[in-house]
Amino acid sequence: MSHLILIAIGPVQDFIASARRTRDLWFGSWLLSELSKAVAKSVYQAKGNLIFPYPTDPAQDLAPNSAFNVPNKILAKVEGDVKMIADAAKQALDTRVNEIRDGAFAKVTGVFDQTRAKAQIAALIEFSWVALHLASDDVYCATREQLEHLMAARKNTRNFSAVTWGTNAPKSSIDGERESVIDNRELKGQELTMYREYGINIGEHLSGVDILKRHGQKGVDSRFPSTSHIAATPVFNYLTLLDQSEKNPKAVTRLWKDYICALKLLESAKEYIQNEKTPIYHDIFEYYDGSLLFAERFNDALVGEDLKKAQKYLQDFLKPFLDTTIPIPYYAILHADGDAMGRFINTAHGMDEHQGISEKLTRFAGNVKSIVENHQGALVYSGGDDVLAFLPLTSSHVIQEGNNKRLATVFDCAADLATAFKQALVDPMVSLSVGIAIVHHLEPLSDALDLARKAEQQAKGIKGKNALAINLSKRGGADRIIAGSWAKPEGQFSLYERLTRLIELHQYDQIPLGFAFELHDLSIRLKDLPASILRAEAKRIIERKYTSNGKKVEDDIAEQLLKMIDDLLLDQTTKPHSIIQQFADEVIIAEFIAEAQKLANGN
Incomplete structure (x- = not known):
């Protein structure tokens, strides 16, 4: 039977x-x-x-x-x-x-x-x-x-x-x-x-x-990178470029070896650095975890004079390469989930069709690890339409756009996953919504995961879903959450495209200095005014501001920024002041990612 x-x-x-x-x-x-x-x-x-x-x-x-x-x-x-x-x-x-x-x-x-x-x-x-x-x-x-x-x-x-x-x-x-x-x-x-x-x-x-x-042991592969290692990825990439430079080749390798040797001489550090290992070998850093680049991580295990010495050794290692000797201490958690999967599965007419859907989900899940690792991330889980991964803010993966090249960001990884999901299932009914939390590497992991789920739920709240949501949670400040669809009306920017362009403008110091915070203030002070007045005030702020290098904002850049605001204001279901606030947060989040890219590029 x-x-x-x-x-x-x-x-x-x-x-x-x-x-x-x-x-x-x-x-x-x-x-x-x-x-x-x-x-x-x-x-x-x-x-x-x-x-x-x-x-x-x-x-x-x-x-x-x-x-x-x-x-x-x-x-x-x-x-x-x-x-x-x-x-x-x-x-x-x-x-x-x-x-x-x-x-x-x-x-x-x-x-x-x-x-x-x-x-x-x-x-x-x-x-x-x-x-x-x-x-x-x-x-x-x-x-x-x-x-x-x-x-x-x-x-x-x-x-x-x-x-x-x-x-x-x-x-x-x-x-x-x-x-x-x-x-x-x-x-x-x-x-x-x-x-x-x-x-x-x-x-x-x-x-x-x-x-x-x-x-518990997963065969021979039982290690997993720490949040600190993921956060340190842009620094590792920058130091790798320096080590390959003709000016002072292998300088980083020599100083890194000296740093590790010095740590091993400290009694309370021996066991610590032996345990701080990752599963992936690096020509310079070997299997050592990126936590060794953050002085505050030594507080977990080192004591007394050993703690002070270890922090001093780290400072000596970073000082020739970084102005601040403090890497950007943030990383991203990506949580993705398929949209309308219940309805999609229910459309299957019989067991064979259901197995066909399962096979497509298996194919997608099998590709997720390579996509995440291509962006220097670490995959926690990929089963069916559910994905959880840790990612650096920016990676060494290069994206070619016409004649231009740029380093990929965590948003590009999310876009690659969404595209792979659509290609695997080949059905207009389904899509992938992605939530990204950008958090401090010392944030309790349970809290960081809650922020990622909150972002994913925000994406799921977008009408029609097929969405991206980002939650930037900086220490000492309020969380900034933005969300929007992967899709876009004809002639408009999607959220992903706006962020990509804003990051590029920040990298070349073409965004007006402080203008995002003035926009944010505008959205609070004039929240009851109509869209036309808010738009006019945003235009005035952009045109009178200067960039960080003291130059007036170029006319075509000002027009692009206003075009992004105009696209958003076409949404009649959201109050205009909330739209202005969202755009201000988009500019702030883009600047945060751009700083990581500048670090990875050595700018």
Whole structure:
């Protein structure tokens, strides 16, 4: 007898997002994909016809540690005893999580409560399944819809049991829910021991789930760049250019080696720099993480005179190359999600068409990693139409536009993803909305992720979606959020095109100095005035302002800026003062990105 079976693995968002380090975040995402993969493989081996996900080469794609990402839902057509198939899938999940758990625990040389840690991990994973008889392929769509309703009901009646691992130990410093399994009270003043035996910083408390995230191994590829490394990318690119210059070749390489050697002589820095590694080798910086370019990061592990010396060594390294000796400490989190996917999937007439959609989503997801890495970013997750990645503000990727070349920005990566999504699905109904949060590298990761989700929700709020939203969150200032569609009416700029042009104008100092802040002030003081007056006042501000090099704004530049404002004011659904405020924020955000580009170019 044929059945449709739907299996859900959880928890998803809470488990992934509860992380203090990017590596914890990435591993949480990878773990859920790996468990879903084990379940999908079990169903496939039971002669199940996988509908979602749709591996093109099941033997390779569903193998442990493969690059294939599997979302937390598995849909398949199966034959025979459906409960036996579901039980076997649950056993496959348990086997895989135990393998990963045991590998993580083996890497911790310090003593911790393994019994309680195992109980915490066992209580973490949720496995839910529902199945319905599939009389024929003709009723596939109706059966699948009913199956989704059954899964929602099943999740609302999940199994609850008493917690067996609760104690009065300190709570986890990562999720605040589970008790720590490491007795930090016996580690006071033993920073090196904490690093070496537990992989924790001062003040951290880890539960069994946290140890799983912190020490779980993804084959040989178990490292992930830090937020500081992503933020340091423009500096790395600039220093690479300097190192290749004819004037003083290999100067950066020599000074970097001296810097690392000096750090290794500091007792409390040895373990720290050994742990601050990335998965990608660089000819100059080897595997060292960009956190070694930020003096404030030494506060995590170094103490006393070692801390002062390390900060002095860093300053000595950067001083010959940077005027301020402080790299731009910001990076971007990109969160993307497909639009109208539910309606699109519901248009599938039967299982074959649904599998075709799954295959297209698989193709897109498989291309995401190369797109992100082409922009020097780090992919956390790409499953179906869902993407989460860390990106530098600007990368070494060069974009050719006519006879001109420019360095790509995080916005270009977003545009490449949106284009790839449309090309993969080839349907006008669907599109990709992207939210980008620009945050300080020391911002708590959970807060930074919330800002990225807020931006993605802002994009989803655009009429017709197919949108881009950016949230610039600078320390000591209010967040600036802008949003707009990827599409554009004939003869107008899209948000992406405006930002690209504004960044270029900032790079060549052709934007009036301070004019964005005057526009912002204008939008507040004259908020009740009609669009014509606000536009006239904006024109007056532009024409009387000077650029940072003391020159009057050129007439054609002034006309371009006014054209951008005019395009925005055509929107009759938004109040004129809000439009002026949005444009002012666009100019400010573009200037922020332009500064990173100037740094990467050595300007």
